[in-house]
Amino acid sequence: MAHHIALIPGDGIGKEVTPAGVRCLEALARRPGLDFEFSEFPYSCEYYARHGQMMPDDGIETLRPHDAILLGAVGYPGVPDHVSLWGLLLPIRRAFQQYVNLRPVRLLRGLTSALRDRGPEDINYLVVRENNEGEYSDIGGRLYDGLPEAMAIQANVITRKGSERILDYAFRTAQARPRKQLAYATKSNGIKHSMPFWDEQVAAMAERFDDVSVEQYHVDILAANFVTHPDWFDVVVGTNLFGDILSDLGPATAGGIGVAPSANINPDPAVPSMFEPVHGSAPDIAGEGVANPIAMIWSVVMMLEDLGEQSAADDLMGAMENVTHEGRVLTRDLGGTASTNAFTDRLLAELKG
Amino acid sequence: MAHHIALIPGDGIGKEVTPAGVRCLEALARRPGLDFEFSEFPYSCEYYARHGQMMPDDGIETLRPHDAILLGAVGYPGVPDHVSLWGLLLPIRRAFQQYVNLRPVRLLRGLTSALRDRGPEDINYLVVRENNEGEYSDIGGRLYDGLPEAMAIQANVITRKGSERILDYAFRTAQARPRKQLAYATKSNGIKHSMPFWDEQVAAMAERFDDVSVEQYHVDILAANFVTHPDWFDVVVGTNLFGDILSDLGPATAGGIGVAPSANINPDPAVPSMFEPVHGSAPDIAGEGVANPIAMIWSVVMMLEDLGEQSAADDLMGAMENVTHEGRVLTRDLGGTASTNAFTDRLLAELKG
Ligand SMILES: CC(C)[C@H](C(=O)O)[C@@H](O)C(=O)O
Ligand SMILES: CC(C)[C@H](C(=O)O)[C@@H](O)C(=O)O
Numbered sequence: 001m002a003h004h005i006a007l008i009p010g011d012g013i014g015k016e017v018t019p020a021g022v023r024c025l026e027a028l029a030r031r032p033g034l035d036f037e038f039s040e041f042p043y044s045c046e047y048y049a050r051h052g053q054m055m056p057d058d059g060i061e062t063l064r065p066h067d068a069i070l071l072g073a074v075g076y077p078g079v080p081d082h083v084s085l086w087g088l089l090l091p092i093r094r095a096f097q098q099y100v101n102l103r104p105v106r107l108l109r110g111l112t113s114a115l116r117d118r119g120p121e122d123i124n125y126l127v128v129r130e131n132n133e134g135e136y137s138d139i140g141g142r143l144y145d146g147l148p149e150a151m152a153i154q155a156n157v158i159t160r161k162g163s164e165r166i167l168d169y170a171f172r173t174a175q176a177r178p179r180k181q182l183a184y185a186t187k188s189n190g191i192k193h194s195m196p197f198w199d200e201q202v203a204a205m206a207e208r209f210d211d212v213s214v215e216q217y218h219v220d221i222l223a224a225n226f227v228t229h230p231d232w233f234d235v236v237v238g239t240n241l242f243g244d245i246l247s248d249l250g251p252a253t254a255g256g257i258g259v260a261p262s263a264n265i266n267p268d269p270a271v272p273s274m275f276e277p278v279h280g281s282a283p284d285i286a287g288e289g290v291a292n293p294i295a296m297i298w299s300v301v302m303m304l305e306d307l308g309e310q311s312a313a314d315d316l317m318g319a320m321e322n323v324t325h326e327g328r329v330l331t332r333d334l335g336g337t338a339s340t341n342a343f344t345d346r347l348l349a350e351l352k353g
Numbered sequence: 354m355a356h357h358i359a360l361i362p363g364d365g366i367g368k369e370v371t372p373a374g375v376r377c378l379e380a381l382a383r384r385p386g387l388d389f390e391f392s393e394f395p396y397s398c399e400y401y402a403r404h405g406q407m408m409p410d411d412g413i414e415t416l417r418p419h420d421a422i423l424l425g426a427v428g429y430p431g432v433p434d435h436v437s438l439w440g441l442l443l444p445i446r447r448a449f450q451q452y453v454n455l456r457p458v459r460l461l462r463g464l465t466s467a468l469r470d471r472g473p474e475d476i477n478y479l480v481v482r483e484n485n486e487g488e489y490s491d492i493g494g495r496l497y498d499g500l501p502e503a504m505a506i507q508a509n510v511i512t513r514k515g516s517e518r519i520l521d522y523a524f525r526t527a528q529a530r531p532r533k534q535l536a537y538a539t540k541s542n543g544i545k546h547s548m549p550f551w552d553e554q555v556a557a558m559a560e561r562f563d564d565v566s567v568e569q570y571h572v573d574i575l576a577a578n579f580v581t582h583p584d585w586f587d588v589v590v591g592t593n594l595f596g597d598i599l600s601d602l603g604p605a606t607a608g609g610i611g612v613a614p615s616a617n618i619n620p621d622p623a624v625p626s627m628f629e630p631v632h633g634s635a636p637d638i639a640g641e642g643v644a645n646p647i648a649m650i651w652s653v654v655m656m657l658e659d660l661g662e663q664s665a666a667d668d669l670m671g672a673m674e675n676v677t678h679e680g681r682v683l684t685r686d687l688g689g690t691a692s693t694n695a696f697t698d699r700l701l702a703e704l705k706g
Binding site: 085090117139140141150156158160188191194198221228247251253 | 434435438439443465466467468469470471488489491492493494495500501502503504505506507508509510511512513514540541542543544545546547548549550551572573574576577578580581593594597598600601602604605606609610
């Protein structure tokens, strides 16, 4: 049975790394029993320039029947974020209730950490971010706009249902890992209403997973510890905003944002999950064919895992890490000279070999 | 004319490092024209154990006439944060409208950065945090508490007045530094109401300081850049929560939270500002006399600057950095064996010499 994949290459280097991901999938599909069907959608800032919106009105319904969405990157100089992101990325996350944002923070063999004396054995954790509610709510507004008395109010909304489902996911994930450790980000020592509520949801969930060891960190200290003690962490869960910050910070210590993958998951198979590199469309290098496809290919690995194709995922990840470890064919950002295609060629040779 | 200093040693190692700070001030006061009068207040978790509150009802009024407050640390195992912090630290910050929280991030000569290949010339910036409003508001509550439909709502409040005063401070500070650069933290690509308002306040203020170069960073990317490009930053301003996170993260890259100072400032001389180490009361090492007094002494330096005693401040800071550079007498956390007192003795000898 073929997996139906919706491709949204998007803008800038999104259009260069998405084909690299597809080449990997096509190579894997030469194996018996593994097959993919791709539908490509041009939703992007270019699409916006022509149609005044990032995707058509029925975009969400068009994407719905797919098994997964693979997104390159969106964004273009001059197009404000609230157009490009709120017109495509956030609506997809919300319409399909992709409430889990997963970001592995792992230093690939052969890459160098920005932290002193830290190697792959020190940096290997997973950030699990709540992806639908919390600090990113649409609720709020202004009072006395334009006057000296002006103010803006923004509501953070943390629901029990929203917390329970992300925490359940995080606890299960921790339980399935050898260390069985879960750290959670909070700020209940400063933020009085939402954060103590979040802490209570964690405490309640912890009772149902008594083999998982749980540690509370205020987000400021947690951020500091990602730098000073990355080896302390196994699974780290946070609300939307805290997860956002931590899942950019972690990758910065582990080879850079440029190689970081992410998954936006709804575990319900009736709706698609979405897989995307953490990096943006990088207009400064777009068109040169030099973008690093690692973040995209790693996102493809996460997609394969989510589709239940664990052995294909393992093979692709293993091959990629062999290539970084070997260190001979790397893109410019990692100190090499290879193009996007040359890196992918080397990886595909490794995958076959 | 003597400067009147209110001392609140607090709990744990707060009671060990505060005397080190006082010894430095007493040494400086041997100089003509410099004098201090100290009043010590026992406000702490111990005080709470005896009186059921962290400070007396008239605590704020008692502190008000002083020129500055020097705080050690508060917190004790078993006393919840909402008692110790909301009963002392936050009320002082708010009652005196100490709306500026200043945290220098600078790697002292002789100390080692947690970042690979980074030295003192790479890490030298100042985090300016809004300290009174924003994400730490008291506004919010719960709906359907205890039921499956439960939720908590927390309002962030960003006022024009609150933004203008912190931004004015940040721009002036940037203007007075050689690089004249101001980076600001936002998250207006995800948080729709409060953050675009904050961005507008920055843009308006930028027009009044056209010799300062301003850069916008979303807080997730900013956190990542503190790790990958610390040398990009000069002055960094953020709302209460973002400033909190960034000002723990920065120090983690620069010798650790253990050596980081902070100032809670209201520029109005009619009310006291407060100076405190970033570290907490560290119950695990309290009572052993081994706490590192650098964060406290650096906070004393910031207090001297605020009191207009720039040359005393420079001398104390210079002497301290000579001691760290020499590297012979350091506390345990920095790889040495010196006690709190031995470090302070060495520093005072250097200061005299
Ligand atoms: C203890 C806590 C309320 C406080 C804060 O977040 O303001 C602390 O983290 C700080 O930065 O001084
Ligand atoms: C672009 C922005 C809205 C988005 C977010 O904060 O969710 C991005 O930072 C991410 O993490 O995917």
